[in-house]
Amino acid sequence: MENNQTSQPSIKKRKRIIVASVVAVIVVVAGVGMFVWHEQPSFCSAICHTPMDAYYDSYATGETDKYGIPVEEADRTSMTAYLHQSTQGTTCLDCHVPSLSEQIAEGINWVTGDYVVAGNNLKGQTILATRSLDQLGEAREVEGNVFCQNDSCHNLSFEELEAATADLEGRNPHTFAHGEMSCGDCHKAHSQSVNKCGECHGDAPLPDGWLAPQAANAMAEGVLAANSEAA
Numbered sequence: 001m002e003n004n005q006t007s008q009p010s011i012k013k014r015k016r017i018i019v020a021s022v023v024a025v026i027v028v029v030a031g032v033g034m035f036v037w038h039e040q041p042s043f044c045s046a047i048c049h050t051p052m053d054a055y056y057d058s059y060a061t062g063e064t065d066k067y068g069i070p071v072e073e074a075d076r077t078s079m080t081a082y083l084h085q086s087t088q089g090t091t092c093l094d095c096h097v098p099s100l101s102e103q104i105a106e107g108i109n110w111v112t113g114d115y116v117v118a119g120n121n122l123k124g125q126t127i128l129a130t131r132s133l134d135q136l137g138e139a140r141e142v143e144g145n146v147f148c149q150n151d152s153c154h155n156l157s158f159e160e161l162e163a164a165t166a167d168l169e170g171r172n173p174h175t176f177a178h179g180e181m182s183c184g185d186c187h188k189a190h191s192q193s194v195n196k197c198g199e200c201h202g203d204a205p206l207p208d209g210w211l212a213p214q215a216a217n218a219m220a221e222g223v224l225a226a227n228s229e230a231a
């Protein structure tokens with residue numbers, strides 16, 4: 001009797017350990033799978049259709065920018081996300097380097113719908129308010145241009161940058177004659193890039209696909225205004 005009483009719980013205990021181990025293995029495998037999948041650009045739009053589809057399209061095919069505006073084939077590389085994807089296979093998370101706390105907060109905000117949208121684009125996709133490089137770097141505690149200028153991405157000094165565009169006809173955009181600028185003032189990831197010098201200088205170069213700032217603003221504002229009237 002006494003033997004039975006002691007051996008029975010121990011079988012139960014062993015079973016519990018086996019079940020717990022199996023569950024643990026499943027959780028780990030699923031977790032690793034999720035993690036690998038979550039690194040793929042398709043994850044961003046597959047899970048969070050709204051609000052990620054517009055950004056995925058401007059990255060994957062470049063046929064439209066985040067506003068849903070069609071972009072000619074020759075002009076697509078002026079969208080920095082498309083340029084990096086098509087030339088180097090850069091993923092969303094190579095640029096938007098995730099921090100764990102940010103990912104969790106984003107997940108919660110997505111589930112609860114707690115994020116600010118700018119409106120709908122021409123394709124009816126939800127878009128968010130445009131982020132500055134400061135805002136994008138906040139969660140991983142990097143400021144401004146470090147989003148682009150860092151050891152993993154563009155390890156370039158300002159002198160090297162200036163030299164890289166010295167051959168452009170007209171005013172060299174990397175001659176920051178009026179003080180340091182944000183890379184994001186000109187290089188746009190999910191819409192065509194703009195040459196901000198052109199706000200004031202008529203000789204600011206516009207390589208293929210680049211827009212004068214006035215034209216870019218008018219296009220963006222036009223889309224958001226048209227869609228807020230419709231709503």
Ligand code: HEC
Binds near residue numbers: 045060092096128190
């Ligand atoms: C080459 C770097 C790069 C890649 C790759 C990239 N992004 Fe971005 N992303 C940026 C920058 C820079 C901005 C700031 C706004 C801009 O320039 O368009 C931004 C902004 C955003 C925003 C905020 C809204 C906004 O307009 O500012 C979202 C959402 C976003 N990206 C999602 C994605 C998704 C999803 C992918 C992949 C499918 C992706 N990004 C790939 C650099 C990148």
Ligand code: HEC
Binds near residue numbers: 148
């Ligand atoms: C005033 C506008 C402007 C600003 C600000 C700016 N760029 Fe540029 N950048 C340009 C233009 C215009 C080109 C030429 C694009 C082309 O030829 O297609 C360029 C080209 C580049 C290139 C490619 C150079 C090559 O070898 O062809 C890199 C890399 C680059 N920029 C990085 C940066 C980084 C990093 C920053 C921030 C520190 C920055 N840029 C800020 C306008 C700007």
Ligand code: HEC
Binds near residue numbers: 177178197198199201
């Ligand atoms: C908000 C308007 C404005 C913007 C934007 C602007 N500039 Fe200027 N810039 C001026 C004015 C005004 C002068 C003339 C100042 C003077 O004569 O002292 C000037 C003068 C200059 C000069 C020295 C004089 C000359 O014409 O050679 C350089 C170089 C220059 N800018 C380069 C740039 C570059 C490169 C950009 C973009 C990165 C840029 N500027 C963006 C207004 C602007």
